[in-house]
Amino acid sequence: MNPTKTAIQMGATALITLASGAALAAPPDWSKVPQAQFTLFYPGVSPLEWVTKGTEHGGARGLKKDETCKSCHSEETADMGKKIASGEKLEPNPVKGRAGSIPVSVQAANDGAQLYLRFSWKQPPAASGAEKLDKDNQVKITVALEDNKVAGTASMGCWVMCHGDVRTMPGVNDDKKTKYVKDGSLASGKFIDLMQWASKTGQSDGYVADKRVMTGGKALVEAKGEQKGDEWVVVFTRKLAGAGSDGDITLASGKTYEIGFAIHDDHSGGRFHDVSLNYTLGIDTKADITANKQ
Numbered sequence: 001m002n003p004t005k006t007a008i009q010m011g012a013t014a015l016i017t018l019a020s021g022a023a024l025a026a027p028p029d030w031s032k033v034p035q036a037q038f039t040l041f042y043p044g045v046s047p048l049e050w051v052t053k054g055t056e057h058g059g060a061r062g063l064k065k066d067e068t069c070k071s072c073h074s075e076e077t078a079d080m081g082k083k084i085a086s087g088e089k090l091e092p093n094p095v096k097g098r099a100g101s102i103p104v105s106v107q108a109a110n111d112g113a114q115l116y117l118r119f120s121w122k123q124p125p126a127a128s129g130a131e132k133l134d135k136d137n138q139v140k141i142t143v144a145l146e147d148n149k150v151a152g153t154a155s156m157g158c159w160v161m162c163h164g165d166v167r168t169m170p171g172v173n174d175d176k177k178t179k180y181v182k183d184g185s186l187a188s189g190k191f192i193d194l195m196q197w198a199s200k201t202g203q204s205d206g207y208v209a210d211k212r213v214m215t216g217g218k219a220l221v222e223a224k225g226e227q228k229g230d231e232w233v234v235v236f237t238r239k240l241a242g243a244g245s246d247g248d249i250t251l252a253s254g255k256t257y258e259i260g261f262a263i264h265d266d267h268s269g270g271r272f273h274d275v276s277l278n279y280t281l282g283i284d285t286k287a288d289i290t291a292n293k294q
């Protein structure tokens with residue numbers, strides 16, 4: 001045996017162990033992290049133009065003052081979703097048996113370098129005859145993060161990127177026209193950061209500026225999901241630091257960001273998701289969802 005060679009080999013092994021250990025910081029002990037509850041609801045055809053136009057939506061005047069979607073609607077999203085999914089309101093083509101809402105538990109933590117977000121929800125009952133716009137993925141969950149730069153996000157959340165002229169809205173025949181924000185660009189910092197987990201095709205990291213792009217982001221380390229019985233559990237691991245040029249915002253300790261999330265269930269796509277109202281994510285500071293250091 002050559003003792004020198006063995007020493008080198010041992011050194012190399014130690015180095016590899018150290019390097020991989022540093023890259024994979026331990027995820028939090030979720031049993032110690034409080035759960036925040038939100039009820040995602042089916043929004044039908046309620047784009048920005050509808051919510052802000054006073055003649056149709058009772059909340060439009062409140063939105064011009066200090067009110068926000070959640071200040072008026074937080075407690076009633078299940079009822080809203082029921083009304084809309086049934087076709088009573090805002091949905092010209094209701095799908096029989098479609099659930100109007102999905103209660104979701106959200107947990108968050110950080111370790112000084114990475115944010116961890118854990119979502120869990122019960123599989124809603126299957127609707128009959130819903131169009132399978134996404135043939136690959138039974139389920140997708142998408143998280144939108146925003147750094148207080150896109151006007152209106154603090155009061156209207158994801159509705160700032162939801163417009164009446166995008167694909168799958170009634171009367172729109174362009175299936176390439178995606179969601180966007182007014183005056184959006186990566187250069188100006190006016191964009192919404194997206195990360196997504198899809199049950200078959202896996203993770204993607206993108207953004208919404210003048211259009212939606214589902215690639216290019218580098219902050220998302222891993223999105224992992226699984227179905228345990230009738231429950232879905234998805235965990236996102238994301239670097240706190242992001243280069244804005246990649247469509248990744250930077251999350252800093254002590255600061256609060258806008259967060260919204262959506263679930264596409266039952267192979268749905270486009271607007272046929274269940275969505276959250278406008279919520280906040282605090283890094284080491286109290287918000288609707290608080291990611292404290294573990």
Ligand code: HEC
Pocket residue numbers: 043046051056057058059060061062063067068069070071072073079080083089090155156157159
């Ligand atoms: C000042 C309170 C207020 C604010 C703020 C507000 N709304 Fe409303 N919203 C209402 C009222 C009142 C109704 C019911 C009557 C109507 O349709 O105008 C309503 C109805 C709705 C409906 C139709 C479902 C239903 O139950 O009638 C949707 C969808 C909706 N709002 C979404 C939103 C979203 C999204 C926001 C934020 C962008 C928002 N609202 C902000 C008061 C508010």
